[in-house]
Amino acid sequence: MAGRIADALPPLDWLRSFEAAARLSNFTAAAAELGLTQAAVSQHIRSLEQRLKTRLFVRLARGVALSPEGAAYLPHIQSAFATIGNSTTELFEPRAVQTVTVRVPISFALLVLVPALPDLARALPRIQLDVVTIHRPADYDQPGSTLDIRFGNGNFPGREADRLTVERLVPVASPALAGNADWTSLPLLLVAGAREMWAEWFSAAGVPGHTGRSHRFDSFVAAMEAAKTGAGALLGSRPLIDTALAGKALVALSGFELSSSSGHFLTRASAAGLTQAEQDFRLWLLSRLAGIGAL
16 A cells, blocks of 8 residues: 555645745746746646656746646645644754743732642643732733733632632631640731731631731731741632641641632733744643642
């Protein structure tokens, strides 16, 4: 079978001359493109027509035009060349590394995204991240990225959003403080902004409110590090604290978790299209977080 297929195939240089001449409607232009003489291209076309026993071109005073048979043959030759070219590139030429820029809250970057980078390298080896950490809401207004990760309830005007996490709140502290019989007397570690939900947790859990000391931080990750040192009790946001819980760096102080409508979302402007690399990153991140139970 392989021998019969090979016998049916005209030489590649004949087909290259045919494709170029057909596309350019001129033997001389085809010769210049291929780095051949006009006579060589003419000979290739003549040999191909003899092989096929079919006239492929109609010679005109200026240039050439495809015959009906040549016009029918051309798309098949072009498709075959495209297949060969794409396969060669895919298999043998290294693809360029593509950069995906994403704005991320500092806590999400350190607690979720950074630990996932080895998995990203395995799943998408041609993608590298440019991570821009966000400290204030106004930071999102700076130009430079299509994708950003935002914390909220999913309502981001003018932006499409994919939910990444569902927040669940539970009090945590260092193991050294966890044995305290009345943990509510511990200093509370507060997080400025939408994350400050101690009052809501106490109310939902039916626990008397706290009247002692407190320390306030401008990022969740800073408050979490303070909790690890034994500075007080933190209202931990899961899944951000899951690694610390698993490693016993933090211990839950209550069995009650308050489910929040808030969470992290991967967002982009509604009118913005994604590059293939950005789309690949988006799908990977959604799959990664679904796989670890963040949703």
